[in-house]
Amino acid sequence: MEWHGCEPDKEISDMVGLVFGQWNFASKKMKRMMYWRMKLRHSNPFVDRRDIEGKQLRPSSLAKWAMKMICRDPGTVIYEWLTDELENRKEKTWIVCGQSPMQQRLIERHPIDKPLYVNGPFTVY
Structure with missing residues (x-):
């Protein structure tokens, strides 16, 4: 199949x-x-070079752009967190996350007193 x-x-x-x-x-x-x-089913594996050619994009902006290609659900919201804003750190690191409305509802319903585990050997979930 x-x-x-x-x-x-x-x-x-x-x-x-x-x-x-x-x-x-x-x-x-x-x-x-x-x-x-x-x-x-409706994802596009090919990069539209017009979106990134000739632009000076930060790595976090490229990650957000890639997340838009990966998360093809219409209601997906893409977040970017800079860790130097969260804590007093010297290195500038970032996290990019995409959540669909269904995922947001499931996380809202999850009890606060119970931990939420993400299993997998990958750095991208």
């Missing part, structure tokens, strides 16, 4: 789960395909 550009749906996922089981490689792959293909 992946090699031929077919979009999996819930029915196919259920059939794969019934045939192979819920926690094997095929089922996990199907669930990942269903999640990521829907998110990346």
